[in-house]
Amino acid sequence: MYKSIIIGTGPSGLTAAIYLARANMKPLVIEGPEPGGQLTTTTEVENFPGFPEGIMGPDLMANMRKQAERFGAEFRTGWVNSVDLSERPFKLQVEGQGELVAESLIISTGASAKYIGIPGEKDNVGRGVSTCATCDGFFFRGKKIIVVGGGDSAMEEANFLTRFATEVELVHRRDELRASKIMQDRARENEKINWSLNKTPIEVVANGMGVTALKVRDNATGEEELLETSGIFVAIGHTPNTGFLGGQVETDEHGYIKVKPGTTETNVPGVFACGDVQDTKYRQAITAAGSGCMAALEAEKFLDGHITQDWSVSL
Known part of the structure; x- marks a missing residue:
């Protein structure tokens, strides 16, 4: 005892x-x-x-x-x-x-932290993949960043990361966001945030030194493309x-x-x-x-x- x-x-x-x-x-x-x-x-x-x-x-x-x-x-x-x-x-x-x-x-x-569950994701945690903007955002000063998610936490993290990044691209697998209207409005008013909606992440691409891109599939056309980035912040809860x-x-x-x-x-x-x-x-x-x-x-x-x-x- x-x-x-x-x-x-x-x-x-x-x-x-x-x-x-x-x-x-x-x-x-x-x-x-x-x-x-x-x-x-x-x-x-x-x-x-x-x-x-x-x-x-x-x-x-x-x-x-x-x-x-x-x-x-x-x-x-x-x-x-x-x-x-x-x-x-x-x-x-x-x-x-x-x-x-x-x-x-x-x-x-x-x-x-919930992860997407795609190839290259877990392998690059700490080398470009993160689940905490306040922890790791500083390391991406002056770089392009991707935030994956469609809820309030994703909006909040995207807004926060614009303090450091030159550009934040928000990727969500649906064409509608789950976030509250006030959080969506704040994100949409931020000129540094770009939107890639209705696109499903399928692979984290890295070169051995760190993350270089996120491969996504357009759910409407089925086409795949690479979104270049230095960091991927997973904000799905x-x-x-x-x-x-x-x-x-x-x-x-x-x-x-x-x-x-x-x-x-x-x-x-x-x-x-x-x-x-x-x-x-x-x-x-x-x-x-x-x-x-x-x-x-x-x-x-x-x-x-x-x-x-x-x-x-x-x-």
Whole structure:
């Protein structure tokens, strides 16, 4: 049994681990098949405070993990298949680990960006393909960029990227956009944004050094063409990683965990959520880390009055 188990090792989970470990809570951190979260697919991170020259995403995550381990956090690798939150202590079924039991639970499993699923896409993540304009837009200053998507997030990212790019081409597979009228109007009023509607992306083209074009098919004529570009931003949404919870924690209509405003508390006492799994607005490494700190402090406070066994013996 553990005082606290943290599921996920992105900035939020690792920050929570650092704080709980320093408080002598000896947390267990369960990392899935992609330790470190989305930052491990990012090349250089320039907007995380404390690194004036920037830092590689995988290096930042590795440093945070070392810091947590230094203070006594334990790490195990495994996929959480299911949880039982009907009573405390909570029970977790973890592939390769069996059943694990915890007095409190911090969920920091993040949200996975949706990809188009075309050849060359995943191979060039970090080399011209991105899912975060605020993270990577700076690297495309003075270049032509393509944004794929037709919703509000695509409009928002296209507008944001015009701060850096000479031209932003918005590609959508339908001839109508899903975005709200106000977001469409803002994008259409931006002279730097061009439109390629009713065109389906079919391949990301690269030269080994980076992205050079996006191959698309015109849905009306069937003709294929290459849209030259230095970067492709995929803005077709995110999927929160909450399926393993089996509906035991309250979520919104998209699957993001609901938390009490101003906290990381879920509807289940003793269960906390931090990072992108509950953040539909900011989705930044620094905000995720901040919420991880909040979750750890709130879990510590919760445990002060809700311990179900004598830990003086087991610890």
